[in-house]
Amino acid sequence: MAVLMGLARLLPRPNVRPANVPAPADAQVIVLANQKGGVAKTTTTLNLGVAFVEKGYRVLLVDLDPQGNLTMSQGLNPDSIEQSMFDVLVHRMPMEHVIVPCEADVAVSSIDLAGADMALSSQIGRERALEKALAPIKDRYDYILIDTPPSLGLLTVNAFVAATGVIVPVQTEYLSLRGLVQLENTLSMVRENLNPRVEIIGIVPTMYDKRLTHSREADEILRENFGELVYNTRIRKTIRFAEAPVKGASVLAYDPSGEAAAMYRDLAKEVLRGEKSRQHA
Ligand SMILES: Nc1ncnc2c1ncn2[C@@H]1O[C@H](COP(=O)(O)OP(=O)(O)O)[C@@H](O)[C@H]1O
Ligand SMILES: [Mg+2]
Incomplete structure (x- = not known):
């Protein structure tokens, strides 16, 4: 694998699940x-979350x-946020x-969260906050x-400790398999010491452009190396993803019948489906 490395609010919705939507066990x-x-x-956190809300799940x-x-x-x-995940x-x-009710409920962040790593580092149980x-x-x-955040620091470790699963979005333009190996190393340390069940449940190829050879190659390399972990849904490159946040909306709210929304519904x-098979495994 080493050789490949170089290549490589709108309307708040009521928070109730309709009777016909099956509840996950936990x-x-x-x-x-x-x-x-x-x-x-x-982009994936928001749009995948809102796609779950559309299906009736509480998110x-x-x-x-x-x-x-x-x-x-x-x-x-x-x-202008006074209380954030830092205080939590x-x-x-x-x-x-x-928590602010938006298209889904959002537990908000502000810049003071940048100090959380430091502030937590001297606390007992800092990884379990x-x-x-x-x-x-x-x-x-x-x-x-x-x-x-884009790091494997204490905030991300806190997320891994709380997790039942990890989804890794991977840009098909500048594929970094080395980055994925580092991520997996951190996860195995968390598994050994803090949360035995945490694992990568899926990899999402993002910013895919089928007209570009390097984008297709990156997608192929991902699939060769990670097999079934890679979702069939590729999130293609479109300007909608840059436009929607400016309007304070997911792509599902901003352009409900567009292809950007459809891709996240597919994902x-x-x-x-993966969650169901994991729960029955
Ligand atoms: N499929 C896509 N096509 C085009 N632009 C995208 C796509 N997904 C995300 N973007 C844009 O790329 C930038 C980075 O995305 P973002 O979700 O903020 O990445 P990260 O959270 O990993 O830093 C944002 O400006 C976002 O709007
Ligand atoms: Mg981000």
């Missing part, structure tokens, strides 16, 4: 992670990135205080999706 906590920036972690999106892009992408201003993690404030915070509200949701179906 709230599933899915972390979107990749220590590389700009691979569509935030919480947690913004664990100090940059607050997920918070912003629902039209909220991180600069560092001061043990109940999650309810930082998020797991503890989620415990009392887990029964209110079917899916909790966590958006993480949601695949993730749900």
